[in-house]
Amino acid sequence: MEKTVKSLHVTSEIGKLERVLLHRPGKEIEHLIPSNMERLLFDDIPFLPTMQKEHDAFAAALQERGTEVVYLERLVEESILDEVVKGELIEAFLKESKNHLHKGYSILREYLDSLDTPSLVKKLMEGVLKKDINHHQKLQLDDLISAHYPFYIDPLPNLYFTRDAAAVIGEGLTIHKMSTSARKRESLFWEFIMKYHPNYRVHSHPQWLKRNYPFALEGGDILVLSDEVIAIGVSERTSARAIEQLAHNLLLAGTSYKRVMAVEIPKKRAFMHLDTVFTMVDRDKFTIHPEIEGLNGHMNIFILELDREKEVQISRRSNLSEALKEVLHLPEIALIPCGGGDTIFSPREQWNDGSNTLAIAPGVVITYDRNQVTNELLAEYGIEVIEVPSAELSRGRGGPRCMSMPLVRS
């Protein structure tokens, strides 16, 4: 009998990964140039053909283990059911890239309207070049001043980090107000998928936090530790305000969720999300970048839960290990240090996402091949490590967990 898989269901970080959303890096990567690279959150310009080969190897590793891979581009295309939805998406993009204020707006709108659906979706991802549009005229002071800048609409080179724009928790999801203007438009796609995609709109998937909530939240900060508790990083990208509102909505919804554990991490680029320094690899094993722990393992951890009056109460903890044992009801846990905690290997491998593992089943993870010290250590702890090539993918500062958005885990 064929197994029926729900359209969204995630109550674990390590349960068998049944279905995952990826985005194969495309031309948006070739639209990185030295003058936009830093603003678009890249430290270098990756070589796309190699990057695509590496990404295909990542997808193949998932498929070989029985995970169904779904591509973002396809979901967006399938959501554009007619000309009205297409127009709505174009308008939203123009507005969010502030092009609705531009005198060339109607030419831009006409150009995007003229594209068929697959070309439009690609174009929105890759960015719109000034040279794409025949009738470009220097209409505004801004055009004259920025004549050398080749884009009307910037590319979205971070799209292959599908983890961050939205996150499935239980049978619902959060769609994020992303923290940087370089990435804000990415979560628009999810708004459209939930509104119009035939498979998603028909199911009743609650949105625990919507994209129009005014404070930032990104998926790399959300770890679904169990069917009772989620951990969220208070980070460079995720605000305490968004966490508190999400906790309020999730805990009051009457699901199995009872606790939200907010974990404060240093607000710096290398540690942009909680999953760049902390991931779950087995029922009782986690990776950690030792630098996030202060003296004697001290950290700022807050547990949010409902009291009898159904008000959210906050209590403080200071030790990650102890807090995890408490919320997961475990007698012992192991924190596996990235790079073995070595003064050289640890920061080097964290920089290339050594602690950013993707669990595809309990004790089975996908990692980047370049993080040799961390990978060997994981194996010593009894974890099965599936390595994928990473020379170019790693340049975007995200690893296998960042490059995947679990849709269904069992």
Ligand SMILES: NC(=O)NCCC[C@H](N)C(=O)O
């Ligand atoms: N979850 C993650 O840590 N995602 C990696 C995002 C990297 C991307 N260049 C960014 O800065 O947002």
